[in-house]
Amino acid sequence: MSTYTAINLIARPGANGITSDLFEVVSKPMSQPGEGEFLIKQTHMSLDPAMMGWMSPDTESYIPPVAIGDVMRSSGLGEIIESNHPDFAVGERVMGLMGWTEYLVSNGQGLNKVQPGLEAEMVLSVFALPGLTATQGLYGFGEPKAGQTLVVSGAAGSVGSIVGQMAKADGLTVVGVAGNDEKCAWLTDELGFDGAINYKTDDIPNKLTELTPNGIDLYFENTGGPIQQQVFDRMNAHGRIIVCGMISDYTRAVPSPGPNWIPIIKKRLNIQGFAMPDHFGQIPQLIEKITPYVMEGKIKYRAHVLEGLESAISGINLLFSGENKGKLIVKL
Numbered sequence: 001m002s003t004y005t006a007i008n009l010i011a012r013p014g015a016n017g018i019t020s021d022l023f024e025v026v027s028k029p030m031s032q033p034g035e036g037e038f039l040i041k042q043t044h045m046s047l048d049p050a051m052m053g054w055m056s057p058d059t060e061s062y063i064p065p066v067a068i069g070d071v072m073r074s075s076g077l078g079e080i081i082e083s084n085h086p087d088f089a090v091g092e093r094v095m096g097l098m099g100w101t102e103y104l105v106s107n108g109q110g111l112n113k114v115q116p117g118l119e120a121e122m123v124l125s126v127f128a129l130p131g132l133t134a135t136q137g138l139y140g141f142g143e144p145k146a147g148q149t150l151v152v153s154g155a156a157g158s159v160g161s162i163v164g165q166m167a168k169a170d171g172l173t174v175v176g177v178a179g180n181d182e183k184c185a186w187l188t189d190e191l192g193f194d195g196a197i198n199y200k201t202d203d204i205p206n207k208l209t210e211l212t213p214n215g216i217d218l219y220f221e222n223t224g225g226p227i228q229q230q231v232f233d234r235m236n237a238h239g240r241i242i243v244c245g246m247i248s249d250y251t252r253a254v255p256s257p258g259p260n261w262i263p264i265i266k267k268r269l270n271i272q273g274f275a276m277p278d279h280f281g282q283i284p285q286l287i288e289k290i291t292p293y294v295m296e297g298k299i300k301y302r303a304h305v306l307e308g309l310e311s312a313i314s315g316i317n318l319l320f321s322g323e324n325k326g327k328l329i330v331k332l
């Protein structure tokens with residue numbers, strides 16, 4: 001009988017973060033799809049910062065933690081290689097939650113078909129979680145208006161780079177915050193951002209003042225960290241803060257303190273957190289919104305591709321060290 005490889009979560013991250021002893025690589029007998037099911041060969045797996053939360057024991061988050069002993073949760077893209085389902089044919093590609101596994105059997109629930117001809121890297125970098133998140137956050141809550149100023153943190157990452165490019169295409173002034181000079185140069189020289197701040201080496205208050213002379217109307221928060229207070233201080237009246245992610249706190253035992261709330265009243269700010277699982281029902285509309293930007297060549301992306309299922313184990317840490325250049329993907 002043929003077998004395939006999967007990776008189970010067997011312990012929760014401690015003070016050392018995500019280490020190889022949290023996982024067990026297992027060999028499983030190949031499953032057969034039953035009636036109304038199909039077998040998927042996963043070809044590309046997405047690695048996302050949220051996985052840190054999914055591994056932790058937090059039961060109050062928007063999604064339950066991965067149970068100890070279960071296959072590690074992740075989204076991905078795969079090809080149907082056997083089918084007993086009337087609506088899913090052999091050769092079609094699907095994306096959705098698949099987990100750290102080479103093969104899986106599904107009844108189709110929670111999976112979406114992938115348009116033929118689209119490159120896998122583009123699908124996972126733009127039309128999957130990053131693009132959907134960017135679009136939901138920016139247009140669902142951000143109310144971007146031409147002429148206004150947007151600052152996005154984690155700007156060279158998969159979500160941030162799409163937020164900035166869509167806002168730029170809509171006529172906003174866009175400033176990105178990233179963790180090294182190469183990423184900052186990519187934002188301004190390749191993506192057309194109006195400015196970029198290296199939060200590790202620049203004088204943040206001075207650079208922010210220089211790049212946002214009219215204040216800030218919209219802040220798309222992906223990271224937290226020192227930039228948060230500085231942006232908060234420059235928010236204009238009726239500004240919007242979209243809280244998408246706080247990666248700088250994901251590995252900290254104690255979260256950093258947030259800004260004082262008095263300016264929220266004085267400036268009548270709107271601060272909105274969101275999590276994509278609440279919006280999975282809107283995926284068709286979100287894809288419809290982002291598609292014209294892609295078709296008009298207004299969205300560039302870069303994918304950071306690792307090879308082989310087991311590369312996920314150490315590879316996920318690239319997201320927290322900032323060593324990923326673009327959407328982190330594992331090619332199986």
Ligand SMILES: NC(=O)c1ccc[n+]([C@@H]2O[C@H](COP(=O)([O-])OP(=O)(O)OC[C@H]3O[C@@H](n4cnc5c(N)ncnc54)[C@H](OP(=O)(O)O)[C@@H]3O)[C@@H](O)[C@H]2O)c1
Nearest residue numbers: 049157158159178179222223245246247248274275276322
């Ligand atoms: N709300 C939702 O539903 C939702 C959905 C998807 C993603 N997210 C969130 O969106 C954010 C971006 O996700 P992504 O998938 O696009 O990841 P990404 O930006 O492609 O990769 C993560 C990046 O975060 C930056 N980073 C790591 N540690 C940092 C720190 N201490 N301070 C500041 N920046 C740090 C690094 O870039 P630098 O080199 O620039 O530091 C790293 O490359 C994450 O917080 C994620 O959790 C939320």
